[in-house]
Amino acid sequence: MMGAVLDAGSLVEVVWVSLVAGIGVTAIYSLALYGGARSAELRRRGQGRAAAAVGAVGVIAGIAFVLGVALAVRLLILR
Amino acid sequence: MGDPVVLVIVVGSALAFDFTNGFHDTANAVATSISTRAMSPRIAVTIAAILNFVGAFISLEVAATVAKGIVEADLVTPTIVFAGLVGAIAWNLATWYFGLPSSSSHALIGGVVGSAFVAAGPDAVKGSGLLEKVVIPALVAPVLALVVAGAGILVAYRIVGRQRPGPVARGFRLGQIITGSLFSLSHGLNDAQKTMGIIFLALVANGSLAPGDDVPLWVVVSAASAIAAGTYVGGWRIIRTMGSRIIKMDPAQGFAAQGAGAAVILSASHVGFPLSTTHVISGAIMGAGAAKRVSAVRWGVAGNIAVAWVLTLPAAAAVGGATYGITAIFGNGALGPLVVAISLVGLLLAAFGKRLAQGRTLTAEG
Numbered sequence: 082m083m084g085a086v087l088d089a090g091s092l093v094e095v096v097w098v099s100l101v102a103g104i105g106v107t108a109i110y111s112l113a114l115y116g117g118a119r120s121a122e123l124r125r126r127g128q129g130r131a132a133a134a135v136g137a138v139g140v141i142a143g144i145a146f147v148l149g150v151a152l153a154v155r156l157l158i159l160r
Numbered sequence: 161m162g163d164p165v166v167l168v169i170v171v172g173s174a175l176a177f178d179f180t181n182g183f184h185d186t187a188n189a190v191a192t193s194i195s196t197r198a199m200s201p202r203i204a205v206t207i208a209a210i211l212n213f214v215g216a217f218i219s220l221e222v223a224a225t226v227a228k229g230i231v232e233a234d235l236v237t238p239t240i241v242f243a244g245l246v247g248a249i250a251w252n253l254a255t256w257y258f259g260l261p262s263s264s265s266h267a268l269i270g271g272v273v274g275s276a277f278v279a280a281g282p283d284a285v286k287g288s289g290l291l292e293k294v295v296i297p298a299l300v301a302p303v304l305a306l307v308v309a310g311a312g313i314l315v316a317y318r319i320v321g322r323q324r325p326g327p328v329a330r331g332f333r334l335g336q337i338i339t340g341s342l343f344s345l346s347h348g349l350n351d352a353q354k355t356m357g358i359i360f361l362a363l364v365a366n367g368s369l370a371p372g373d374d375v376p377l378w379v380v381v382s383a384a385s386a387i388a389a390g391t392y393v394g395g396w397r398i399i400r401t402m403g404s405r406i407i408k409m410d411p412a413q414g415f416a417a418q419g420a421g422a423a424v425i426l427s428a429s430h431v432g433f434p435l436s437t438t439h440v441i442s443g444a445i446m447g448a449g450a451a452k453r454v455s456a457v458r459w460g461v462a463g464n465i466a467v468a469w470v471l472t473l474p475a476a477a478a479v480g481g482a483t484y485g486i487t488a489i490f491g492n493g494a495l496g497p498l499v500v501a502i503s504l505v506g507l508l509l510a511a512f513g514k515r516l517a518q519g520r521t522l523t524a525e526g
Contacts, residue, residue, distance in 0.1 A: 091432065091433050094427075095304070095427050095431050095433045096304060098430070099304055099308050099427040100308055100311070102423035102424075103305075103308035103312055103419060103424060104308060104420075106312075106419045106422075107312035108312070108316070110316075110331075110415065111316040111319040112319055114327070114328050114332065115323060115328075117327065117331065118327045118331075119323060121327070146335075150338055153342055153422065156429070157342075157346055158218055
């Protein structure tokens, strides 16, 4: 019944894209926060190298989040 | 040329619907941010109102038909549209009164379906269109958002669970401002265009514009202003339901719900699958709560919301149909819509006049 009135392919696409994007955006932002919080903690303990490495992960995740938001705005405008 | 009185009534009703759409749907963008104290209520609704206004200008690819593919377009008259708008406004006000989030788009579709049904009989309504554009999306949206937000919050807890809560909570609050802004922009872009489409259609039906003409600037500005004003006024009863009555959420849950909601809405929009923002964000809030602890969700409140969703289409259709029936008593001219419009304005003044005279916010609780 559903297949008769709806393109099943588009439904499947919505489901998997939503899952990847939704979980992905939360995971990436959480990683950015983790990088920031953990690197500050490591710096306080005097573990500079480890702090820099974790901080870099956080920065990369932060950049990925910003790019994701930019992509979302682009999708909105160009839909 | 059509009747200018009917045109003025349809334009006024469309802007009134746009205003109710704004304050009814404010909660979608701001409820979680207010609940987790990412923003103060006034700042949250101000940002949402501005972004709704901006969103209305981003694209003028106006969806030129109301309930496209659901009712026979050739049969739709300005009076049918007016009656449909009355049905949608009535349902928006009723659900706001009870603090229940529901889809303004489905209410509008329901109103037009009901008035078209009464005006032209069952052949005016396309059952397959209703199934494709209302029923299936209404089933898919909350379940999908629930699963995405639930999985998202589990991942978030896994990643940041052992960090100091203070900085992490502040970070998630900041993220909520970003995702909430995306919601507001998307809402202004999508929902203000529905009103522009209605007014544009009325102008074409009246002979004031040709179908290929551009949307006049006053239509864009008035639709953007109405939805922004409605958003700024804020439907506080619904904000309270979504922000604190479904679950008591922490900043991570608020971010996961909004992030998942934005992802689902944008994915669906990209593929052209019509999902209701209200259904998505409500499902996402339930998912973010249930993933932490199933009993954290107040399922009684969730059940009331689900009942409102089921009733949206038939209730708005019933009011739309009844409104068309009343206008038809006065013939096919402007008298019917005029009598109904004046009666409704009188009713609304009687209902809200005392509140306004006391200087209270129109949509505040109590």
